[in-house]
Amino acid sequence: MLWLALHFPDLPLEVFTRGTTAPDSLIVSEGQGREQRVLRANTAATRLGIAPGMRVSAALALANGLRALQRDEPAEHNALERLAAWSGQYSSLVHVVAPQTLLLEVGGSLRLFRDLPSLLARIEFGIAELGYAAQLSVAPTPLAATWLARAGRDADITDDARLVSALAELPLAVLELAPGSRARLDGMGLKRVGDCLRLPRAGLAKRFGPEFLLKLDRALGRVPDPREAFMPAASFTSRLELPGTVENVQGLTFALHRLVLELCGELRARAAGVMQLALTLLHPKAQATLIELGLVAPTRDPKHLIELFRERLAQCELPEAVETLVLGAQSLLPLATPNIDLFGACPESAETAAVLIERLRARLGQQTVQSLAVVAEHRPERAYTHTSAKAAPLPVAHGGERPFWLLPEPVPLELDGDQPLIGSALQLESGAERIESGWWDEGDIGRDYFVARNRAGECYWIFRELKPAGRWWLHGIFG
DSSP: OOEEEEEOTTHHHHHHHTTOSSOOSEEEEESOGGGOEEEEEOHHHHTTTOOTTSBHHHHHHHSTTOEEEEOOHHHHHHHHHHHHHHHTTTOSOEEEETTTEEEEEOGGGTTTTSSHHHHHHHHHHHHHHHTOOOEEEEESSHHHHHHHHHTTOOOBOOSGGGHHHHHHTSBGGGGOOOHHHHHHHHHTTOOBHHHHHTSOHHHHHHHHOHHHHHHHHHHHTSSOOOOOOOOOOSSEEEEEEEEEEEOSGGGGHHHHHHHHHHHHHHHHHHTEEEEEEEEEEEOSSSOOEEEEEEEEEEEOOHHHHHHHHHHHHHTOOOSSOEEEEEEEESOOEEOOOOOOOTTOOOOOOHHHHHHHHHHHHHHHOTTTSOEEEEOSOSSGGGSEEEESSOOOOOOOOSSSOOOSEEEEEEEEOEEETTEEEESEEOEEOSOOEEEEEOTTTTOOEEEEEEEEEOTTOOEEEEEEEETTEEEEEEEEEOO
């Protein structure tokens, strides 16, 4: 097996900043009162001389306009789980190592993504698109990959022979030992993992307990390292805090793009698509703005979803500035990967029509663009209905020809004796199709329908009433 560790050192900061391209000077702090210290500082704050470990009071005195936010650990945990669900498109086995690391078993994915460098480049690019920065390290064991990533090592160790030498150079801080154990190691002059590997095992176990040796053995692959696989939630919900309030819908596009990419990555991992999406815009004081998106067919195409949301946002009037975006999809539907034609042909398909319908609905409104659906009814004027959902092809549930253009109401025809007229006398081209129905709902009809044509070649669908007999009516026109 081959393990990839994704370590997110700036996760406490990125949960606040990934909604914008150029945030103001910002720090994330932890602690309380006078002991509150800087945990992470963004690039703009770092340029002002602010560094992790500095007192927040000193940082605020050093930089005018500096924003200081308290660390949000629940948001970090949620972001790490969302990243784990997104990572499932690159590995079938993902583990969450709280608070800032993910583990992916990528040995079985190399053939699918050509080779290890291609896979790593693809993952790194995708993470950056989501607004995060990760340290990627590869090793034959999950714990070794975790330690290398925590140490900031760009390692791609694919065999056991190089594992011992790579781990020996790591500082003991990557083991995340208890403060007492760390102090004893410092007192013995042990600074690196290799220093411990050179000591007698019995002595290490006596001083630091069997758990310390178990960590070393698991990192070196000497004993198994069982872990619980991550299982994503049945639905999708992702929340993105904006660094500051946004007063116009155009300013929301960048943040929305990242949420949609996050969704589509998870959908690829599940071989799924969505037909219903809800985007909630949260305001400081006003009631939340809800934008619902209904699709004709399941999809996981990020470009298409972003275009639809842009159309809907363009029609939205904000009651107040937006401070948070929440994207949700309650139902994730199976969606197979489309087949690729052997010769590269790209025939028109139902998917192309679905995309057009969805864009029209996003721009014109859900009720403006509708489909036809059949109804189990013999009376032609009641045999179909309008629906906002995608309708199946209209089946032919009768024996005669029917036009697609039916008049809203039948129109009485002029007669020349017993001959119906439309410009000229109509010649009947088909035998009668008799329809007798509706006695149970006071819509009783009795009609004989014919296909008829005049001298100009125009084709019509007409009928003659049975009760009272002899009256002719025009009901439809053939194209």
